[in-house]
Amino acid sequence: MITRAFPHRIPTTAGNDAALTERLRVAGLRPTRQRLALAALLFGAGDRHVTAEALHVEAVASGERVSLATVYNALHQFRHAGLLRELAVDGTRTYFDTNTSNHNHYFVESDGELMDIPSGSIRVDGLPEPPAGMKIAHIDVVVRLVKI
Amino acid sequence: MITRAFPHRIPTTAGNDAALTERLRVAGLRPTRQRLALAALLFGAGDRHVTAEALHVEAVASGERVSLATVYNALHQFRHAGLLRELAVDGTRTYFDTNTSNHNHYFVESDGELMDIPSGSIRVDGLPEPPAGMKIAHIDVVVRLVKI
DNA sequence: ATTTGTGCAAATCGTTTGCATCTGA
DNA sequence: TCAGATGCAAACGATTTGCACAAAT
Numbered sequence: 229m230i231t232r233a234f235p236h237r238i239p240t241t242a243g244n245d246a247a248l249t250e251r252l253r254v255a256g257l258r259p260t261r262q263r264l265a266l267a268a269l270l271f272g273a274g275d276r277h278v279t280a281e282a283l284h285v286e287a288v289a290s291g292e293r294v295s296l297a298t299v300y301n302a303l304h305q306f307r308h309a310g311l312l313r314e315l316a317v318d319g320t321r322t323y324f325d326t327n328t329s330n331h332n333h334y335f336v337e338s339d340g341e342l343m344d345i346p347s348g349s350i351r352v353d354g355l356p357e358p359p360a361g362m363k364i365a366h367i368d369v370v371v372r373l374v375k376i
Numbered sequence: 377m378i379t380r381a382f383p384h385r386i387p388t389t390a391g392n393d394a395a396l397t398e399r400l401r402v403a404g405l406r407p408t409r410q411r412l413a414l415a416a417l418l419f420g421a422g423d424r425h426v427t428a429e430a431l432h433v434e435a436v437a438s439g440e441r442v443s444l445a446t447v448y449n450a451l452h453q454f455r456h457a458g459l460l461r462e463l464a465v466d467g468t469r470t471y472f473d474t475n476t477s478n479h480n481h482y483f484v485e486s487d488g489e490l491m492d493i494p495s496g497s498i499r500v501d502g503l504p505e506p507p508a509g510m511k512i513a514h515i516d517v518v519v520r521l522v523k524i
Numbered sequence: 525a526t527t528t529g530t531g532c533a534a535a536t537c538g539t540t541t542g543c544a545t546c547t548g549a
Numbered sequence: 550t551c552a553g554a555t556g557c558a559a560a561c562g563a564t565t566t567g568c569a570c571a572a573a574t
Contacts, residue, residue: 257554258549258553259548260553260554261547262555279538280538296539296556297539297540297541297555297556297558298554298555298556300538300539300540301555314467316464316466317464318467319462319466319467320563321537321538322467322538322539334506334507336510345503345504349502349504350500350501350503351500351502352499352500352501352517353499353501354496354497354498354499355497358482358519358521359482359491359521361523361524362482362484362521362522362524363522363524364519364520364521365520365521365522366519366520367517367518368517368518369500369515369516369517370464370515371503371506371512372512372515373506373507373511373512373513374513375509375510376510376511405529407573408530408573409572410529411529427563428563428564429562429563441531443530443532444531445530445531445533445564445565445566446529446530448563448564448565449529449530449565468562468563469563470563470564
């Protein structure tokens, strides 16, 4: 987590204020100070995997005044808007992924680290027909890693 | 969850007292009344997916005196002993699977139902090399289903 | 007799909620 | 102005823990 916000400048090129504001507006969300700050952290620096707690710590560390409850709210709103994907890999915490495209994950249980597996490399074959009255919503592949 | 224990008889043929006792002993666990009862429910009737809460309800319903804390203890001890596999599919609850062999799962989010996908049908290809210093411990494939 | 397991209730952890206050359009 | 957003603290559900008592070897 190297991302850092500056008092009077935007963290990276990828998400300037205007673009982020527009992005939130399109999602039907008011571009409040808190949402803009969180969006800048999330979308300003490539693909990221965050927990609510971690994002809150990061926001506060970067000088932003934002409550944990608001971070939870924002993460769920962003997910509803399709800006984030929610991942169930750990059972105890919920991860959010800024990469909403179809891809899979490495998960290092010992330190809770989550990484993208380059899309396109993994193929899942031989899926049976889903049970009657059901359809496949999504296939999650989690490759669990351990340190040698 | 059709499994049911009878007051004075063992639930199914698959797990008679002697066999279950032996199984626990081999795992280094004293065959206490509670562990035997839980083992009978878990291993007496084919492959099962349970949460601690659900197993506790089931045990109590079958007339067994056992606390929820003991159910949690037993589930984790059984997992350590390799009798169960722990699954992270849901984020809020932890599921335990009596089928410890290599297989994958359907998960119906709307009602929290978890089903085995027949082993052998799914193939995962094109796995990249794991990052340096890491090795693959396990690959979990969860096919998320929605009702049509 | 010694060791291990159990049950209860309190503690903990991540997350959600109720509600008074604030803020952006 | 005023719907919508925020922050706090309390509520929550799943799980863990501390410790006195009970059961297994």
